[in-house]
Amino acid sequence: MMLQEAIVPQVSDTAEHPRPQARRGSWYDLQGEWEIREDPEDKGRKEKWHETRNAWEATIHVPCAPEFDDAGEVASGKILWYRRSFEWKEEIKELLIHFEAVDAEADVWLNGVRLGGHSGGFTPFTLPAGEALQHGRNDLVVRVEDTTSVDQPLGKQSWKGKNFLCWYTPTTGIWQPVWMEAVQTTYAADWHITPDINTGRFSLHTTLAGVTEPVYVEAELTFQGEWITTAGIWLRPDKTEGTIELEADTDSADFRVYTWSPEAPHLYDIELRVVDADRRPLDELTMYAGMRDIRVENGRVLLNRETFYQQLILDQGYYPGRGMSGTAEQMEKDLHYVKEMGFNGVRRHQTIADRRYLSMCDRLGLVVWAEMPSAYRFSRKAAANLLDGAREMVEKHYNHPSVIVYTLMNESWGIPEVYENGAQQALVNALYYQTKALDTTRLVVGNDGWEHTLTDLLTIHDYTSDAGRMKAGYEIEEELLHGAPSLTSRRQNYASGWKHRGEPLLISEFGGVAFGGAEDEWGYGIRPQTKEAAWERIASLIRTVQDTPLVQGFCYTQLADVEQEGNGLLDHDHQPKFSIEAVRSVLNRRKNGFVFD
CATH class of the missing domain: 2.60.40.10 (Immunoglobulins)
Structure with missing residues (x-):
C-alpha cells in the first residue's frame, strides 16, 4: 500500500468534543484512519520503526480495538505500532496531544523524538509536543503493548483467550479518542x-x-x-x-x-x-x-440534603461492532433509553467511561457510579497498578457533577482471601483512603457486593431469580445488615473484623434475567420462555427490592446484551426488548421528591 498522505488537522465541531466539560476555542481531531503494524518479535524499537517512513501493511480506524468489526481489516497482536501523519502550518508555542485511553502500555514519538509513555489501559494522558513539532509534515507513532496478565487491571476483558461467563473479548490498543490542542507557552x-x-x-x-x-x-x-x-x-x-x-x-x-x-x-x-x-x-x-452535594446520614443517601433513592442500571459499556469504543451517537442513544425507562443513574461497570458519556450524564441528569476495572491476582504489581489507575480515575471524573460514587473493587476479584487476609483488606482500605484524600465530595465503595471493609455504602449482589425467595431472605434485619442475605453468593456482607457502622444499604446488582437471542446466551436463573414471563420476573424482582424498607436503592443488571450474555433490557443491537412505558411504570413506584400531576 502507499504511504498515507499527511492530513492537515481541522478545527473540529465542538458537538463532538472529546472533553466537553472543558473546551478551548479550537481542537484538532486525530480520529480516523491510522497505519498499523504488528510486532510479534518485539523488534520495532531495535529497528527504529518510530523513525521510518516506509509503508506499513494495514490500516485501522482509531478509536477501535483491532478485535472488533468496526476497526476494519487490521493487524492483531499483543504489540502493535500505530502511525498517523499530519501537516502543521500554524505558528504556535505548544501542541498538546491527548490520548483518552490506550490499552495498556503506550510509548509515543513525534518525528522520531520520544514524547513519553503511559501505563494503564483505561485512563487518559497528555503529552506536549515541545520542540519535536515541525512546520510541515509530522509523523506521530505509538507503540502499544498489551497482555492478559491478571496483575493488570482488565475489567471485563477475558484473560483466557476466549470469552467465558461474564468476561468478554479483550481490547488492545487505542480505543478512545486521540486529539490535539494548540496552546501558548503558558x-x-x-x-x-x-x-x-x-x-x-x-x-x-x-x-x-x-x-x-x-x-x-x-x-x-x-x-x-x-x-x-x-x-x-x-x-x-x-x-x-x-x-x-x-x-x-x-x-x-x-x-x-x-x-x-x-x-x-x-x-x-x-x-x-x-x-x-x-x-x-x-x-x-x-x-x-454543577452545584451538587452527596453524603450519607442516618442510613440514608442524601443528594443536596434530600433523601435520594437510587434506581440505577448496570452499563457494561460495550457497543455493537465496537466493543468499548462506542461512538457519541451510540452512547447518547443508550443514555436516552436509560432516562426514558425511568432510571435515575448508571453504574458503569468494570470500564472507565468516555468523557463524552460523562458529559451526557451531566446534561441529561443521570447519576454515575464510576468503577475501577479489576485485576485478578493479589500481588505487589497488581496493587501498584490498581492504586495508580484509581488515582487517575478520580482525576478524570472530578469535574463531572453526575459522578457521585467511586467503586474501587468488585466482588473480591483479585483479593479472593479478603475475608480473613489482612494484607488484602489493607489494599482495599488503601484504595479507599487514597480516593478520599483526592476527592472528599463523593461516596466510596471499597469492595462492591460483599466482604466489605472500609466503605460508605453497604452494597449487596443478589441474583436470586425468584422474587418470593428473595423477599424472604430480606425480612430479618439482623441478617440483612450483618449476615449473608444473598441467596446466590452466600458471602458475608463484611470481612472478618468489620461490621455495619450505619452505612446505607443498596442492592447494587440483581436481576440478570436472560431473554431473546440465542437459547444458549448466558443469564441468571432458569431462562423464561416467553416475553411476558421474562418481563414479569424482572418487574417482580424490582418491586421486591423497592418494597424492602431498609434498601435505599438498587442497580439492575443490565442495560444491554453483551456477546454471550443475553440479560439486557436492550438487545445486541441496543433496541428495547420490553415496553419502555412498562419499565417506567415499575420504576415510578419509587420517585424522589414530589410528583405533580
Missing part, C-alpha cells in the same frame, strides 16, 4: 472545580504550566446566560497553582443557588482566562460545573 495544565452547597460557592483550583512571569487567572461564572460573578488571582513562577472562589448565588428576585439533580440537572458556565500583566490573552477555557 497555559492551564489542570483544574478542579469543587462545589460547596453550604456556602453556595465553587472553588476552582488550577495549575498552570510554563509560567515565566506573573500572570493573572480569572474565572467568570454565569447561569443560563446571566452573569453572576468574576474573580481572579495572580500566579507567578514560584507559585503556579491557586484557587478562585466563585459565589454561585444568582442576583435576582429568586435569590438562590441552582443545584444539580436528576430531576433538574442545572449547570453553571465558567470561562477560565489566563492573561499576562498587560492583559494579553494566554489561555482560555469554557467549562461547566
Whole structure:
C-alpha cells in the first residue's frame, strides 16, 4: 500500500468534543484512519520503526480495538505500532496531544523524538509536543503493548483467550479518542472545580504550566446566560497553582443557588482566562460545573440534603461492532433509553467511561457510579497498578457533577482471601483512603457486593431469580445488615473484623434475567420462555427490592446484551426488548421528591 498522505488537522465541531466539560476555542481531531503494524518479535524499537517512513501493511480506524468489526481489516497482536501523519502550518508555542485511553502500555514519538509513555489501559494522558513539532509534515507513532496478565487491571476483558461467563473479548490498543490542542507557552495544565452547597460557592483550583512571569487567572461564572460573578488571582513562577472562589448565588428576585439533580440537572458556565500583566490573552477555557452535594446520614443517601433513592442500571459499556469504543451517537442513544425507562443513574461497570458519556450524564441528569476495572491476582504489581489507575480515575471524573460514587473493587476479584487476609483488606482500605484524600465530595465503595471493609455504602449482589425467595431472605434485619442475605453468593456482607457502622444499604446488582437471542446466551436463573414471563420476573424482582424498607436503592443488571450474555433490557443491537412505558411504570413506584400531576 502507499504511504498515507499527511492530513492537515481541522478545527473540529465542538458537538463532538472529546472533553466537553472543558473546551478551548479550537481542537484538532486525530480520529480516523491510522497505519498499523504488528510486532510479534518485539523488534520495532531495535529497528527504529518510530523513525521510518516506509509503508506499513494495514490500516485501522482509531478509536477501535483491532478485535472488533468496526476497526476494519487490521493487524492483531499483543504489540502493535500505530502511525498517523499530519501537516502543521500554524505558528504556535505548544501542541498538546491527548490520548483518552490506550490499552495498556503506550510509548509515543513525534518525528522520531520520544514524547513519553503511559501505563494503564483505561485512563487518559497528555503529552506536549515541545520542540519535536515541525512546520510541515509530522509523523506521530505509538507503540502499544498489551497482555492478559491478571496483575493488570482488565475489567471485563477475558484473560483466557476466549470469552467465558461474564468476561468478554479483550481490547488492545487505542480505543478512545486521540486529539490535539494548540496552546501558548503558558497555559492551564489542570483544574478542579469543587462545589460547596453550604456556602453556595465553587472553588476552582488550577495549575498552570510554563509560567515565566506573573500572570493573572480569572474565572467568570454565569447561569443560563446571566452573569453572576468574576474573580481572579495572580500566579507567578514560584507559585503556579491557586484557587478562585466563585459565589454561585444568582442576583435576582429568586435569590438562590441552582443545584444539580436528576430531576433538574442545572449547570453553571465558567470561562477560565489566563492573561499576562498587560492583559494579553494566554489561555482560555469554557467549562461547566454543577452545584451538587452527596453524603450519607442516618442510613440514608442524601443528594443536596434530600433523601435520594437510587434506581440505577448496570452499563457494561460495550457497543455493537465496537466493543468499548462506542461512538457519541451510540452512547447518547443508550443514555436516552436509560432516562426514558425511568432510571435515575448508571453504574458503569468494570470500564472507565468516555468523557463524552460523562458529559451526557451531566446534561441529561443521570447519576454515575464510576468503577475501577479489576485485576485478578493479589500481588505487589497488581496493587501498584490498581492504586495508580484509581488515582487517575478520580482525576478524570472530578469535574463531572453526575459522578457521585467511586467503586474501587468488585466482588473480591483479585483479593479472593479478603475475608480473613489482612494484607488484602489493607489494599482495599488503601484504595479507599487514597480516593478520599483526592476527592472528599463523593461516596466510596471499597469492595462492591460483599466482604466489605472500609466503605460508605453497604452494597449487596443478589441474583436470586425468584422474587418470593428473595423477599424472604430480606425480612430479618439482623441478617440483612450483618449476615449473608444473598441467596446466590452466600458471602458475608463484611470481612472478618468489620461490621455495619450505619452505612446505607443498596442492592447494587440483581436481576440478570436472560431473554431473546440465542437459547444458549448466558443469564441468571432458569431462562423464561416467553416475553411476558421474562418481563414479569424482572418487574417482580424490582418491586421486591423497592418494597424492602431498609434498601435505599438498587442497580439492575443490565442495560444491554453483551456477546454471550443475553440479560439486557436492550438487545445486541441496543433496541428495547420490553415496553419502555412498562419499565417506567415499575420504576415510578419509587420517585424522589414530589410528583405533580
